Amino acid sequence: MTTATLEITTMAHGGSGIGRLDGRVVFCPGAIPGEVLEVELVETSKKSLWRAQPITVIQASEHRVPHIWPEADVSRPWEQRAGGADYGHIALGHQRELKTAILQDSLRRFGNLEGELIDNAIVQCVPGDDERGGLHWRTRVTLHANEAGQLGPYAERSRTVIPVASLPLASQAIGDSGLLRTKYVGATTVRALDTGGSGVRLVVDKQTPADIVEHVGDVEFSLSDHSFWQVHQQAPAILSAAVQRAIRPERLVPSAENLDLYSGVGLLGHALASISPERLNLTAVESDELATKYVGQNLDGIADVTAVSAQVHRWLETAVQGVGPQNADKWRQATVILDPPRSGANTEVISSLADLGVGTIIYVACDPVALGRDAGLLAQVGYELVFLEAWDLFPHTHHMESIATFIRT
Known part of the structure; x- marks a missing residue:
């Protein structure tokens, strides 16, 4: 076993603290910036990036608290620590400060974006979570x-x-x-x-x-017990309300080629349709056939919805081929909800949305690095970030949720 003393200087997205040894970047979970730890070096094969595991805390941060989950505590051998609560040793308020810094840094570093929206972004606490110690939220x-x-x-x-x-x-x-x-x-x-x-x-x-x-x-959603659903008990309501705040009402055209991409069972499409001044025209695209079958049922009465089981990037490629003088205006007027998986929307998706010329994109992101990268891609093809909101829907973990609006300039 090779051990070392490691000073943690910053936090990486993913739950690990970052230190340096002999010029190499070292990632270490279970740490907090400002701490000094004795660590075991567990991955040293790469030239410039190593991984370590904490053994003991030599100099603790003022933000360190007893871990919420004994089976994940640093006192246990690292091979026997439960995963799933990688911020459980950090005071709740400081968790959100770390997440806020990571969100801002991701948009600046990976998206090359600046401005007041990013400077003032804050990862917000779900009402009631602090009172519950950030516990018992996972459904x-x-x-x-x-x-x-x-x-x-x-x-x-x-x-x-x-x-x-x-x-x-x-x-x-x-x-x-x-x-x-x-x-x-x-x-x-x-x-x-x-x-x-x-x-x-x-x-x-x-x-x-x-x-x-x-x-x-008071809205009922039907789905399968295999379907994706937001895990925080308040997340569906919080994200629905955030999407509605992210929409610019003057830009929402009910008859346009509006899209709900990676739609799941239609939660966010419902939020969009609910504030439309008229019955909304909406195409929902989702690769999970089991989820797609519920979309029409869940949006019945508030949207003329076409539910499509397809890979989003492939469906968009086909849509681009169908753009012409007869429908170009409807695409330019379109509002698109983009709620990709943690890996984000790939270059093909961003390029296709730009080729379609859609007017407004509401991006719901569960990974700040992916959001930063895709925000940069959107800026390159003529979209401006005009709205940003973030929520701590995963207390005691490194995850967060962000909602961003981009409009075509």
Whole structure:
């Protein structure tokens, strides 16, 4: 075992602190900027980038607190630490300060953007989360079973199952369900869902999908227990409201070629349609066929929706080929919701949206680095960032959610 003393100078997106040894950048989880730690060097094959794991904290930050999850604490051997709460040792307020700095840096460094919108961006706290200590917000939990059938998350950067006695981020209903007291011998993965209208459900491995119901305010959404749904119990309402704030009403044309890309079951498309002055024309594109079948049902009565099961970049390539004098204006008037996976929208998607000439893009991002990169690409093809909002929808983890509006200049 090779050990070293490492001073942490900044935080990287991904949950690791950054230090330097002999001119090399060293990533170390479980750390906070300003701390000095004894670490084990665990990956040293690359010339300029190493990885380490904390052994002991020599000089602690004033923002260090007891970890919310004993099974993830630095006092345990690093191979036996549960993954999934990589900010759990940091005071909640400082978590948001770190996330805010990462968001701003991502937009400046990867997007080459500057201005008051970025300077004033703040990752906001979900109402009530601080009062709950940032706990019990997670309505979807994925666990894995070891050979004995005990459930737990994987260790960080590993496929080793860490059996746990508690799930501090899981909703109270999941915590009270007895999930961890049951053994699942022969199973690989168990997903627990605390649904807004169907109670707590378990999905074991590739169990046959079943219909469930979620509620956002007084709106009911139908979906499958295999469908994507935002995991924070307040996230669907917060993101729906944020998307509505991100829309410029004077630019929303109901009859335009409006799009909901990576639509899921239509949550954000519903938010868009709900503030349209007239029944909205909307095409929802989603690669998950199981999710697509619910879109029409969930937007029934407020939108003339065409739900398409397709890869977004391929559907857009086809749409570009169909642009002509007869529909060019409708594309220029279009409002597009872009809610890609964590990897972001690729160059092909950005290029196609520019070729279509869409007027407004509302980008919902769960990764600030991907947002920064794509914001830079959008700027290069003539779009201006005019709205930015961010939320801490994942307390005690490095994740965040951002909503950004780009208009064609």
